Amino acid sequence: MFTTFKQDIKKYVSYSNKNWVVLLLTQQGLWAIFVYRFSHSIYKSKVPVIIKKILLIPCVLSQKWIEIIAGISIPYSAVIGKGFYIGHFGGIIINANTVIGDDCNISQGVTLGVSGKGNERGVPVIGNRVYIGANSVVAGKIFIGDGVVIGANTFVNKSVAANTTVLGVPAIKINNHNSDYYI
Numbered sequence: 636m637f638t639t640f641k642q643d644i645k646k647y648v649s650y651s652n653k654n655w656v657v658l659l660l661t662q663q664g665l666w667a668i669f670v671y672r673f674s675h676s677i678y679k680s681k682v683p684v685i686i687k688k689i690l691l692i693p694c695v696l697s698q699k700w701i702e703i704i705a706g707i708s709i710p711y712s713a714v715i716g717k718g719f720y721i722g723h724f725g726g727i728i729i730n731a732n733t734v735i736g737d738d739c740n741i742s743q744g745v746t747l748g749v750s751g752k753g754n755e756r757g758v759p760v761i762g763n764r765v766y767i768g769a770n771s772v773v774a775g776k777i778f779i780g781d782g783v784v785i786g787a788n789t790f791v792n793k794s795v796a797a798n799t800t801v802l803g804v805p806a807i808k809i810n811n812h813n814s815d816y817y818i
Contacts, residue, residue: 636676642717643668646738650720663705664721670697674711715739716763723769736763736781738818744770750792751775762797766817782813 647658647665659665674694677687694711702708706725709715713729716737721727723743729735733747741747745767749758757776761767765779768787773779780797791806798813 636672639717640669640672643672643719646718646720663701663707663724667701667705667707667709667721667724667727668715668719670694670701671709671711671713671715674698675713675715678711726770730758732758733761734759735761736765738763739765739767740818741767742769742771742787746772746774748772748774759791764814764818766814782815784812784814784817 644655644658644665647662648655651658674691674697677690677694680687691711698709698711707721707727709729710731712731714734716735716739718738719735720740722740726744727741728746728748730748739761747759747761749756751757755776759773759775759777759779761779762781762783764781765783767773767785768789770787771785771789771791773785773791775792777792777794779791779795782798783795784800785791785806786800786802789802789806790804791801795801795806798811799808800810800812801807802809
C-alpha cells in the first residue's frame with residue numbers, strides 16, 4: 636500500500652514541484668487516494684472475514700467523509716494501479732467494480748460507471764497511461780486501451796483502441812495521438 640501511494644505522491648510532486656508534505660495537506664485528490672489505498676489494502680488482505688468487515692467500517696466512514704468534503708467517490712473494491720492522479724477535486728464518481736491501470740489521470744467531474752443491458756451490462760476497464768478530461772463519462776462493459784486520451788465533456792460507451800484520442804457525445808476517434816503530452 637505505502638509503495639503504491641509513494642508513486643502516487645511522486646506523480647503529484649513531479650506535476651507541481653511542491654513538497655510532498657504540502658501536497659498531502661492541501662490536495663483533496665491525494666486525500667481520496669490515500670483513503671482508497673488504505674481501505675483497499677484491508678479489503679484485499681488475508682485477515683479473517685469478520686475482522687476484515689470490522690476494519691472496513693471506519694474505512695467506509697472515511698470514504699464517505701472524503702466524498703462529502705472533496706466530492707470524490709472511490710470505493711475500496713475498485714482496482715486502481717500505481718501513479719494515479721486526480722487533477723482537480725469534485726464530482727468524481729468511480730464504480731466499485733471499475734479497473735484502472737497504472738499512471739492514469741482523471742479530471743474533475745469524471746464518472747466511471749455501469750451501463751448496458753443483459754450480457755452487455757458492466758463497468759469499464761481502463762488501461763495504462765489514460766487521460767480522462769473534465770466532465771467525461773465512461774460507462775459500460777468496455778475497454779479503454781493504453782495511452783488513450785478522452786477529451787473533456789466526452790461520453791464513452793464503446794471500447795477505445797490504444798493510443799487514440801476520442802471526443803464528443805458519443806465519443807468518436809479524432810486522431811491517433813496518445814497520452815504522452817497529458818501524463
